[in-house]
Amino acid sequence: MGSLRTLLLWGVLSALLPAAAPRAPVLLPAAAPHAPVHGQVGGSVLLEAERPAGFQVREAIWRSLWPSEELLATFFRGSPETLYRSRFLGRAQLHSNLSLELQSLESRDSGNFSVLLVDTGGRACTRVLQLKVYDSVPRPVVQVFIAAPGDAHPPKTCQVFLSCWAPNISDITYSWRREGPTDFGIEPSGLFTDGQVLRVSLGPGDKSVAYSCIVSNPISWDLATVTPWESCLREAGKSYRDVLLVVLPVSLLLTLAGLLSAWHSYYSGKKHKNVCADRVAPETENSLV
Incomplete structure (x- = not known):
């Protein structure tokens, strides 16, 4: 043909x-x-x-x-x-x-x-x-996941996984950039799933450190920036609130149980005392007769 x-x-x-x-x-x-x-x-x-x-x-x-x-x-x-x-x-x-x-x-x-x-x-x-x-690249979505602390990590260290995703787009490239006056670069060992996930370790000195996820194709690009330490603080606060939500109701129940037990003991003792008084009265009358 x-x-x-x-x-x-x-x-x-x-x-x-x-x-x-x-x-x-x-x-x-x-x-x-x-x-x-x-x-x-x-x-x-x-x-x-x-x-x-x-x-x-x-x-x-x-x-x-x-x-x-x-x-x-x-x-x-x-x-x-x-x-x-x-x-x-x-x-x-x-x-x-x-x-x-x-x-x-x-x-x-x-x-x-x-x-x-x-x-x-x-x-x-x-x-x-x-x-x-x-297609023109849309702005990506970055999610922050906090790893559970373990004995292998130093104290006051926050292990963070940053996940980046651009919806409904193919043939795009993911890359990360640490924002700041000095570019420390991104370690390849911290990248997963073709660069969509970045693992970083943060400490109190990284409170203002921001990371940007850059998505691009040959004709366009866009980025989204997050400050992971804020999520570390929220996660810590969330854990503290979770403890309070569990501890406070249990404490209230124990306190209430103690009050009920004390009231029951007091009421039982008073009733027993009245019964004894009723028994003593006839005996006293008989002895007088």
């Missing part, structure tokens, strides 16, 4: 070339694929039609190769044409230098593109470009 398209293409080019040049165009060596061209969803990108030195273009054909093969734009005898029924209809513009601009980009526009250039001498060259369209 690809060979048939190529023969048809050369047939069209041969018909358009001057009669003085009946031979097929001479193919120049295909250029190595260029570095990927990056675009952003909703934006535009320019696919440049590079040409060899001294190459005077007479005809040009732009095509989409993947995910589907489509004719996007042509330039014949000084007349540009972009009204082909491709997925880029209404979004493609052919410039005077024969570069192709794609507008209102979508994620599905990523793929390979080619431009075939034919000069006035019958030579032809092909350029292949790869387009990658990315």
Whole structure:
């Protein structure tokens, strides 16, 4: 199928070339694929039609190769044409230098593109470009998790895990930065799950130390910053409140139980004393008689 398209293409080019040049165009060596061209969803990108030195273009054909093969734009005898029924209809513009601009980009526009250039001498060259369209990176979400203290850690040390996540985005890179006048760097041994999780050990001297999680892709980046020591303090306060929530009710119950026991003892003793008094009275009366 690809060979048939190529023969048809050369047939069209041969018909358009001057009669003085009946031979097929001479193919120049295909250029190595260029570095990927990056675009952003909703934006535009320019696919440049590079040409060899001294190459005077007479005809040009732009095509989409993947995910589907489509004719996007042509330039014949000084007349540009972009009204082909491709997925880029209404979004493609052919410039005077024969570069192709794609507008209102979508994620599905990523793929390979080619431009075939034919000069006035019958030579032809092909350029292949790869387009990658990315979403703009949103602001990440950073969560702070406090590790339970253990005997292995020095006193007054807070072990912290910082988790970073950017929603609904692929092909992004995570990195961390310690904020401050001096950049101490991030130890690789403290990074987990491709940089999404950072482990740090904090002490009282790190109260104002902040960490930033940076998420990025080739076209955008964003960051979120946290001060972990604040979470250490909240966690300590939370633990203290938890102790109070457990200890105070138990203490109240024990106190109440003690009061009930004392009241019961007092009431029982008083009742026993009254019974004894009732027994003594008849005996006293009998002795008097």
